[in-house]
Amino acid sequence: MGKITGAEILIESLKAEGVKHVFGYPGGSIIPLTDKLYGEKEIKFYLTRHEQGAVHAADGYARATGKVGVCIATSGPGATNLVTGIATANMDSIPIVAITGQVNSSLIGNDAFQEADMVGITRPITKHNYLVKDIKDLARVVKEAFHIARTGRPGPVLIDLPVDIQFKAAEFKYPKTVALKGYNPTFKGHIGQMKRIVKAIEKSKKPIIYAGGGIILSEASKQLIAFARKTKIPVTTTLMGLGGFPEDDPLSLGMLGMHGTAYANHAVQEADLIIAIGARFDDRVTGRLDTFAPHATVVHIDIDPASVSKNVHVDIPVIGDAKQILKELQNLIKEGKHAAWHKKIAEWRKETPLAYKQDNKLRPQYVIEEICKLTKTEDVIISTEVGQNQMWAAQYYTYTKPRTWISSGGLGTMGYGFPAALGAKVGRPEAMVFDIAGDGSIQMNIQELATAMIEKIPVKIIILNNGCLGMVRQWQELFYDKRYAFTTLAKKSCTKCPDFVKLAESYGAKGVRITKKADVKKALEVAIKEKGTIILDFIVEREENVFPMVPAGESIGNMLHGLA
Amino acid sequence: MPKFVITVLVENKFGVLARIAGLFSARGFNIDSLAVGETESPDISRMTIVVEADEKILEQVKKQLNKLIDVIKVQDLTGGEYVDRELLLVKVKSENTKTREKIVQIAGSTGAEIVDMGKKYLTIEETGDEHKIKALIELLRPYGILESVRGGKIALTADK
Numbered sequence: 275m276g277k278i279t280g281a282e283i284l285i286e287s288l289k290a291e292g293v294k295h296v297f298g299y300p301g302g303s304i305i306p307l308t309d310k311l312y313g314e315k316e317i318k319f320y321l322t323r324h325e326q327g328a329v330h331a332a333d334g335y336a337r338a339t340g341k342v343g344v345c346i347a348t349s350g351p352g353a354t355n356l357v358t359g360i361a362t363a364n365m366d367s368i369p370i371v372a373i374t375g376q377v378n379s380s381l382i383g384n385d386a387f388q389e390a391d392m393v394g395i396t397r398p399i400t401k402h403n404y405l406v407k408d409i410k411d412l413a414r415v416v417k418e419a420f421h422i423a424r425t426g427r428p429g430p431v432l433i434d435l436p437v438d439i440q441f442k443a444a445e446f447k448y449p450k451t452v453a454l455k456g457y458n459p460t461f462k463g464h465i466g467q468m469k470r471i472v473k474a475i476e477k478s479k480k481p482i483i484y485a486g487g488g489i490i491l492s493e494a495s496k497q498l499i500a501f502a503r504k505t506k507i508p509v510t511t512t513l514m515g516l517g518g519f520p521e522d523d524p525l526s527l528g529m530l531g532m533h534g535t536a537y538a539n540h541a542v543q544e545a546d547l548i549i550a551i552g553a554r555f556d557d558r559v560t561g562r563l564d565t566f567a568p569h570a571t572v573v574h575i576d577i578d579p580a581s582v583s584k585n586v587h588v589d590i591p592v593i594g595d596a597k598q599i600l601k602e603l604q605n606l607i608k609e610g611k612h613a614a615w616h617k618k619i620a621e622w623r624k625e626t627p628l629a630y631k632q633d634n635k636l637r638p639q640y641v642i643e644e645i646c647k648l649t650k651t652e653d654v655i656i657s658t659e660v661g662q663n664q665m666w667a668a669q670y671y672t673y674t675k676p677r678t679w680i681s682s683g684g685l686g687t688m689g690y691g692f693p694a695a696l697g698a699k700v701g702r703p704e705a706m707v708f709d710i711a712g713d714g715s716i717q718m719n720i721q722e723l724a725t726a727m728i729e730k731i732p733v734k735i736i737i738l739n740n741g742c743l744g745m746v747r748q749w750q751e752l753f754y755d756k757r758y759a760f761t762t763l764a765k766k767s768c769t770k771c772p773d774f775v776k777l778a779e780s781y782g783a784k785g786v787r788i789t790k791k792a793d794v795k796k797a798l799e800v801a802i803k804e805k806g807t808i809i810l811d812f813i814v815e816r817e818e819n820v821f822p823m824v825p826a827g828e829s830i831g832n833m834l835h836g837l838a
Numbered sequence: 839m840p841k842f843v844i845t846v847l848v849e850n851k852f853g854v855l856a857r858i859a860g861l862f863s864a865r866g867f868n869i870d871s872l873a874v875g876e877t878e879s880p881d882i883s884r885m886t887i888v889v890e891a892d893e894k895i896l897e898q899v900k901k902q903l904n905k906l907i908d909v910i911k912v913q914d915l916t917g918g919e920y921v922d923r924e925l926l927l928v929k930v931k932s933e934n935t936k937t938r939e940k941i942v943q944i945a946g947s948t949g950a951e952i953v954d955m956g957k958k959y960l961t962i963e964e965t966g967d968e969h970k971i972k973a974l975i976e977l978l979r980p981y982g983i984l985e986s987v988r989g990g991k992i993a994l995t996a997d998k
Binding site: 393405454456457 | 849897898902905906
């Protein structure tokens with residue numbers, strides 16, 4: 275190969291990384307690249323309607339497939355529109371590579387048209403980022419970017435590419451290896467530490483596994499199942515860990531934390547041993563720190579040393595890859611029983627099950643339960659927005675496989691779910707993809723309906739429409755004397771603002787409004803059969819709350835329950 | 839808050855300083871001093887950072903420093919054996935021969951050098967540990983310090 279342009283080098287590098295799909299939006303400083311992508315056979319470019327849609331789609335693609343998601347935007351506003359999505363991916367350790375155009379190298383720092391210092395802006399929200407100043411560095415930078423994004427604790431990497439670098443010609447040779455002196459993630463666990471874990475398990479009477487998103491990221495689900503079943507240790511997962519352990523397994527306690535199951539939270543508080551795997555003791559999990567798991571010896575298996583003893587003191591840390599470590603532990607551990615402990619947990623499960631009021635009203639939890647029932651045998655991916663919709667989707671759908679749950683956990687980004695669902699569907703076209711939404715969050719990236727229709731990416735949008743920003747309203751109800759400051763979205767002056775059925779139709783999608791509980795099943799059956807994109811607008815009880823709930827700053831043992 | 843001396847070996851690339859400074863500033867830690875320069879191999883730089891910080895939060899910062907791709911090694915020298923040096927340039931008022939003689943005498947007594955002489959001032963260069971630098975400043979203060987500059991602390995570990 276003779277000399278080729280920077281744009282071509284980038285594309286050849288993407289191909290070398292096995293990239294088949296990219297999500298993006300054109301603009302002045304990225305035209306040389308989009309021009310070369312035009313008509314490109316091996317890489318499909320998905321045109322979104324907003325750069326935020328592109329970055330969330332790349333993120334959803336990564337979560338659904340385990341591959342690195344790629345998004346492309348122009349300089350300045352195009353690039354800054356990626357910021358929320360990059361921060362979202364960063365908080366949840368999702369591997370994406372964001373490519374942004376930059377103004378001509380000679381203009382950088384001169385307040386040029388559509389200039390923004392993207393390396394500066396994204397420094398604290400990326401795993402790493404690059405400004406390419408020399409065409410000779412480009413292939414190496416792409417190689418490093420993908421390597422950094424997908425290895426160790428994954429995360430987003432940004433490549434800022436000045437427009438002149440896209441034009442310049444150079445020899446192309448894709449490096450085979452990366453040489454980064456300061457980056458060598460530890461994969462293999464320390465054998466001495468693993469033996470200490472085994473001893474701690476043998477000594478323990480009330481052990482619990484607390485599994486996080488690291489299980490999904492390291493593809494360690496099978497190993498976790500084997501480990502839990504052999505030791506008979508119950509498993510609770512974080513929001514990010516949903517699907518990492520089958521929730522229909524008798525050992526599963528569902529999710530823990532602020533809106534976790536009461537029995538999971540009680541078990542954590544009573545446990546004498548907590549085995550945290552690929553989790554980071556987030557405040558939504560631990561509640562008040564000084565009361566968290568007071569009796570427990572804490573084991574922490576994680577690839578990121580910075581996660582260890584960050585919030586909760588860890589007694590036995592093991593740094594490394596969760597899958598590898600669980601594999602090795604499997605050979606060291608003995609079969610366990612813990613009959614008394616299981617009996618105790620069963621009592622909690624009976625006393626305080628996950629429940630909501632059973633009546634004839636259209637309650638959001640019921641909608642999720644029905645989706646779960648109707649799609650049990652299907653290959654389903656559930657994406658969510660953020661707020662009550664997300665919590666009900668977490669609580670009332672039974673996740674049994676990894677990469678079937680896609681949600682913005684750490685950053686809590688409203689408007690994430692729909693574009694992420696599109697990305698997931700592109701990555702896993704054979705799967706049935708739902709976006710569980712609220713009427714607030716769906717409006718944050720509703721413009722992507724055009725992407726869904728034109729690019730033919732059919733997803734099923736379930737709007738749990740309560741006419742308000744439900745989760746904030748819930749906090750206002752419980753802690754702010756029902757002062758519903760700026761959380762009411764549907765008002766008398768406009769009860770359907772917007773009319774989601776008409777809105778769907780205006781894009782050429784299907785729209786159905788459901789106002790009665792009796793119509794839920796039928797509507798869902800229609801949606802499941804539907805080949806194209808469909809919006810189901812469920813008008814649900816406005817003042818329904820997510821329970822159990824641990825108020826912010828409380829011990830996770832102190833939960834509010836909806837049904838006394 | 840206690841003071842810490844941290845040395846960081848980094849790739850000698852643009853943007854590295856901003857990444858490192860960002861980790862401290864994001865937590866509201868003020869960097870007392872920071873010195874950067876090439877090491878024996880030109881593609882690696884050594885930074886010496888002196889920072890006042892909460893110990894527990896600093897532990898986390900050190901881990902985060904280690905996570906930066908451009909950071910090769912982080913060492914906390916605090917509490918261990920090390921040698922450190924600072925550089926001082928200080929411009930002192932000296933308007934007559936009498937004060938001039940006294941200032942030259944003070945400088946001579948600590949081994950400092952006179953590096954510039956003006957009509958109404960003397961500029962003195964001193965190297966040494968923080969204690970020595972501070973002592974000299976205090977001795978010179980009565981004469982009137984017009985301007986002064988201190989290079990950040992540089993440090994290397996030492997045998998016990």
